[in-house]
Amino acid sequence: MLIELDSVSKIYNQGQPNEVRALSEVSLAIPPQTMVCLKGPSGSGKSTLLSIIGCIFAPTSGRATIAGKALARLPDRFLTVHRRATIGFIFQRFNILPALSVVDNITLPLLPLGISPKVRRERAVILMDQLAIRHREHFPAGQVSGGELQRVAIARALVNDPPIILADEPTAHLDSRLSSEFMQIMADLKHAGKTIVITSHDPLVTEHPAIDRVVGVKDGRIDVP
Amino acid sequence: MFLNAWSLALTLTSIAGIVLGGIACRTAIRVLRHWNPASDSELQIRLEGEIWLSSTLVAYGLGFQIVSLILFVLAADEFCKVIVGAMCATGSLLANSYGMPALLVKLVGVFFYGFWIVLHQLDIRSESYPLVRTKYLYLLLLYPLMAADVTLQTLYIAGLKPDIITSCCAVVFAAATGGGTNLLTLGSENLQLLLYYLTMVLLLGLGGLLLWRWNRWLQALYAVGWFWFFGLALVVITNVISSYIYAMPYHHCPFCLLKPEYHYIGFAIYGTLIGGAFLGSSAGLVEPCKRRAGLAEVVASYQKRAVQISLILLLLFAALTSYHYLLYMASGGEV
Amino acid sequence: MNSALEKHLNILDYALSALWRHRLKNGGIVVVFAAVIFLVASFQLVTTALTETAGKVLAVTPEITIQRMSAGRQEAIPLAYAEKLHDIFGIRAVVPRVWGYYFDEVRGANYTVLGVSADMPQADELSRAVVGGVMGSGGQGKVVVGRAVSQALQLQPGQLFSLFRPNLSLKAMTVAGIFRPETDLLTADLIAMPLVEARDLFLIPASKATDLCVYISNPAEIGTIAEKISKLLPDTRVLTRPQIQKTYQVVFGWRSGFASVCLLAALAAFAILAWDKASGLSPEERREIAILKILGWETADVLAMRFWEGGLVAGLAFLLGCTLAYLHVVFFGASLFRPVLVGWSVLHPALSLAPHVTLKEVLLLLAFTVVPYLAVTVVPAWRAASVPAESALSG
Numbered sequence: 001m002l003i004e005l006d007s008v009s010k011i012y013n014q015g016q017p018n019e020v021r022a023l024s025e026v027s028l029a030i031p032p033q034t035m036v037c038l039k040g041p042s043g044s045g046k047s048t049l050l051s052i053i054g055c056i057f058a059p060t061s062g063r064a065t066i067a068g069k070a071l072a073r074l075p076d077r078f079l080t081v082h083r084r085a086t087i088g089f090i091f092q093r094f095n096i097l098p099a100l101s102v103v104d105n106i107t108l109p110l111l112p113l114g115i116s117p118k119v120r121r122e123r124a125v126i127l128m129d130q131l132a133i134r135h136r137e138h139f140p141a142g143q144v145s146g147g148e149l150q151r152v153a154i155a156r157a158l159v160n161d162p163p164i165i166l167a168d169e170p171t172a173h174l175d176s177r178l179s180s181e182f183m184q185i186m187a188d189l190k191h192a193g194k195t196i197v198i199t200s201h202d203p204l205v206t207e208h209p210a211i212d213r214v215v216g217v218k219d220g221r222i223d224v225p
Numbered sequence: 226m227f228l229n230a231w232s233l234a235l236t237l238t239s240i241a242g243i244v245l246g247g248i249a250c251r252t253a254i255r256v257l258r259h260w261n262p263a264s265d266s267e268l269q270i271r272l273e274g275e276i277w278l279s280s281t282l283v284a285y286g287l288g289f290q291i292v293s294l295i296l297f298v299l300a301a302d303e304f305c306k307v308i309v310g311a312m313c314a315t316g317s318l319l320a321n322s323y324g325m326p327a328l329l330v331k332l333v334g335v336f337f338y339g340f341w342i343v344l345h346q347l348d349i350r351s352e353s354y355p356l357v358r359t360k361y362l363y364l365l366l367l368y369p370l371m372a373a374d375v376t377l378q379t380l381y382i383a384g385l386k387p388d389i390i391t392s393c394c395a396v397v398f399a400a401a402t403g404g405g406t407n408l409l410t411l412g413s414e415n416l417q418l419l420l421y422y423l424t425m426v427l428l429l430g431l432g433g434l435l436l437w438r439w440n441r442w443l444q445a446l447y448a449v450g451w452f453w454f455f456g457l458a459l460v461v462i463t464n465v466i467s468s469y470i471y472a473m474p475y476h477h478c479p480f481c482l483l484k485p486e487y488h489y490i491g492f493a494i495y496g497t498l499i500g501g502a503f504l505g506s507s508a509g510l511v512e513p514c515k516r517r518a519g520l521a522e523v524v525a526s527y528q529k530r531a532v533q534i535s536l537i538l539l540l541l542f543a544a545l546t547s548y549h550y551l552l553y554m555a556s557g558g559e560v
Numbered sequence: 561m562n563s564a565l566e567k568h569l570n571i572l573d574y575a576l577s578a579l580w581r582h583r584l585k586n587g588g589i590v591v592v593f594a595a596v597i598f599l600v601a602s603f604q605l606v607t608t609a610l611t612e613t614a615g616k617v618l619a620v621t622p623e624i625t626i627q628r629m630s631a632g633r634q635e636a637i638p639l640a641y642a643e644k645l646h647d648i649f650g651i652r653a654v655v656p657r658v659w660g661y662y663f664d665e666v667r668g669a670n671y672t673v674l675g676v677s678a679d680m681p682q683a684d685e686l687s688r689a690v691v692g693g694v695m696g697s698g699g700q701g702k703v704v705v706g707r708a709v710s711q712a713l714q715l716q717p718g719q720l721f722s723l724f725r726p727n728l729s730l731k732a733m734t735v736a737g738i739f740r741p742e743t744d745l746l747t748a749d750l751i752a753m754p755l756v757e758a759r760d761l762f763l764i765p766a767s768k769a770t771d772l773c774v775y776i777s778n779p780a781e782i783g784t785i786a787e788k789i790s791k792l793l794p795d796t797r798v799l800t801r802p803q804i805q806k807t808y809q810v811v812f813g814w815r816s817g818f819a820s821v822c823l824l825a826a827l828a829a830f831a832i833l834a835w836d837k838a839s840g841l842s843p844e845e846r847r848e849i850a851i852l853k854i855l856g857w858e859t860a861d862v863l864a865m866r867f868w869e870g871g872l873v874a875g876l877a878f879l880l881g882c883t884l885a886y887l888h889v890v891f892f893g894a895s896l897f898r899p900v901l902v903g904w905s906v907l908h909p910a911l912s913l914a915p916h917v918t919l920k921e922v923l924l925l926l927a928f929t930v931v932p933y934l935a936v937t938v939v940p941a942w943r944a945a946s947v948p949a950e951s952a953l954s955g
């Protein structure tokens with residue numbers, strides 16, 4: 001299994017008055033080259049689950065093994081080092097830095113890997129060509145259209161060639177045309193060998209034919225229907 | 226003599242250092258009291274974040290300490306203009322009994338801050354942060370050193386009175402070599418040079434041997450060797466080498482080397498010496514860390530790198546200190 | 561290339577582009593910081609230049625000066641007093657000197673008049689300060705004047721001029737030379753002449769002088785010799801070089817100390833500004849850092865980026881401030897500081913300052929300006945760097 005969670009719990013602000021139990025005893029296994037959708041209402045813990053899969057933080061308890069690495073109480077630094085080698089992120093609203101150019105946004109994950117400017121640009125050019133945004137290379141990312149922005153975000157998630165792609169409610173702010181286009185690209189990526197986890201409650205996503213499995217999340221637990 | 230640019234700059238740097246050190250120590254106390262790697266509590270997460278704060282603070286502290294050390298020597302050189310009888314930094318430093326101790330504490334400080342940073346760099350390479358407690362206990366122990374540094378420096382500056390008459394370096398060191406129980410008396414010039422070059426060759430041999438075949442005892446010997454060489458080199462520079470660089474037989478001063486008249490050669494000489502001594506001795510001092518979880522390999526690779534660089538620095542140092550002497554010999558001067 | 565090094569270069573690269581993107585804000589900080597550095601550096605350069613000049617003054621001051629006192633006021637000292645000092649061991653030479661002030665009623669200015677005897681041990685050093693002439697080169701009424709005097713009286717070398725004796729008769733003199741601009745601090749208002757001429761000007765009898773200069777071989781003996789002299793010549797005041805030096809130091813030290821304190825206040829104000837700028841983390845900045853962190857930047861990388869940003873801002877401001885200060889001091893005669901620092905001559909000499917800039921001065925300025933800036937920005941930098949990566953997920 002590429003992603004393996006074993007009774008994973010996450011408690012925010014543990015020991016504080018504002019303690020929140022966001023995940024309780026979640027177990028989940030995802031094999032390579034599959035596309036999984038985490039579905040559930042807002043506040044159910046989807047993003048938290050995605051964060052643990054994405055090595056953003058370690059679970060409060062339980063075991064999480066992502067791409068062969070156990071994440072129990074690992075210091076932040078090691079999570080980061082593992083994350084930048086194995087995970088590509090696509091966010092709700094894409095989290096693009098509007099003042100940077102398209103190519104600079106795409107190559108951001110390569111900076112801490114110590115990759116030289118020349119190689120960085122080469123990799124970005126390949127992706128921009130694939131995603132048909134090459135003509136926007138030097139545009140400030142704040143000035144490109146929604147559909148192009150989406151592809152910039154995808155290119156950025158792919159630039160460090162990670163085995164796992166995570167997308168947190170990627171279609172929440174897109175119209176249906178862009179949403180289907182997005183899902184089409186994801187389907188192609190799955191065929192190219194990537195493992196993809198998407199959180200969403202958008203039927204365009206949850207009912208897409210390329211989705212191998214829909215996991216229901218409710219009140220911090222896997223909802224077995 | 227506080228109303229003086231140099232005194233103010235020194236005091237300012239010290240205040241900056243001691244405030245940053247204080248913040249770092251606050252983290253140290255919190256870590257020592259509450260560190261619990263198994264917990265996912267808010268506090269633990271904050272403490273993990275504060276590790277970066279404290280390490281940055283110590284890194285800045287090291288930078289400030291180096292600036293402060295150089296500033297102190299240069300200030301002493303400047304003070305000699307207003308202290309009657311003092312003709313260079315040595316005279317000013319000897320103007321009261323706090324000058325030399327303050328300089329010494331500053332120098333020691335550079336080493337200690339540096340060791341902390343080495344410890345930290347090793348620690349964060351292992352997933353369990355095995356040196357956290359050691360590291361922060363050590364950090365707390367650094368605070369008295371900082372305090373001593375500031376106190377001695379302040380006493381030194383406060384004790385400087387323009388009308389106090391001190392002696393100049395030529396007098397001081399001439400008297401010292403003339404006999405008595407001074408530390409700087411180590412026999413004749415030739416004997417000192419012999420010892421100096423012998424130690425250098427030994428260190429080079431030992432380092433080479435270590436790189437070829439690592440051994441714990443050799444590593445310890447190498448570290449001790451560097452400490453010995455560091456002290457010896459300071460004495461030999463003062464007593465013998467400096468006067469060849471100055472081309473003045475009676476001018477023995479370890480500080481004038483830093484002046485532009487001698488092309489700032491002192492910065493290169495002391496830089497290579499301090500760097501070499503630091504790396505050479507730290508390679509031995511980190512040996513106990515090898516037993517901690519996940520550090521064996523990290524420490525070993527640090528040791529190898531440190532020995533390599535210290536050997537390079539030793540060679541540079543040898544070249545820098547021997548150049549003028551050899552030039553003098555080659556140009557037909559007699560010993 | 562080493563990938564750790566490459567990573568640092570990438571971070572530096574990013575820091576540069578971030579600085580450029582926020583050029584307005586960073587430009588403002590650079591300008592304010594450069595202004596503070598400019599003030600501190602100008603002040604430091606002026607002090608260094610003045611101290612250097614003062615050092616030269618003190619070098620030509622005799623170790624001991626003897627003046628005769630009568631009823632608490634200074635009187636001309638008989639040359640015969642010098643003979644009484646023959647027995648004191650350690651004295652190199654005793655030389656008479658005339659040192660007085662001449663008040664020019666027309667111009668309302670004071671000139672310092674110095675009459676030196678040719679056998680004064682440091683006569684050479686004085687001569688070296690003269691352009692277009694030699695000090696005391698025989699000839700009747702040959703004098704050397706400072707630049708301020710030459711300007712006030714519109715004198716050229718070789719020109720004839722005259723001053724009033726106390727009995728209002730005129731004494732004619734020729735300008736043998738003018739002092740070099742570098743010695744302005746000392747010589748601007750000076751009229752130097754052979755001892756006989758000075759005696760003639762002030763109508764001092766040939767057997768007397770205003771003071772006796774005692775030169776001593778070993779500086780360590782100044783104190784003891786001064787004591788012996790004052791015992792031998794009870795009606796005199798004995799001034800030693802260390803005493804003069806100290807008085808000078810006190811006056812000068814106080815002035816520069818006062819100014820330093822003012823500058824420190826400016827520095828503190830700037831530090832507060834820097835702290836404020838650095839600690840106010842805008843939502844955009846928070847978002848940017850969260851994105852960088854989620855994309856794989858470690859806390860240490862963000863800290864390194866902030867360090868580069870701070871270092872570049874400080875470095876740029878430092879270069880700018882120091883260069884402007886150098887220009888200010890060397891080409892504009894430190895016009896901003898003139899009233900604070902120089903005030904001992906009514907003439908306000910048009911000083912030309914040529915400070916010696918070495919690594920030492922640069923380091924001092926660095927300690928004064930960049931060290932506090934870095935110290936003040938380190939905690940805010942860490943605060944910024946510890947924005948949690950997960951905050952990029954929400955919204």
Ligand SMILES: Nc1ncnc2c1ncn2[C@@H]1O[C@H](COP(=O)(O)OP(=O)(O)O)[C@@H](O)[C@H]1O
Nearest residue numbers: 012013020022041042043044045046047048049
């Ligand atoms: N950083 C945080 N601190 C405290 N509580 C949080 C934090 N992030 C999420 N939560 C809480 O955890 C629960 C799950 O949130 P989240 O995983 O974002 O759900 P979803 O993505 O399904 O909307 C919610 O109740 C939310 O308020």
Ligand SMILES: [Mg+2]
Nearest residue numbers: 046047168169
């Ligand atoms: Mg969510």
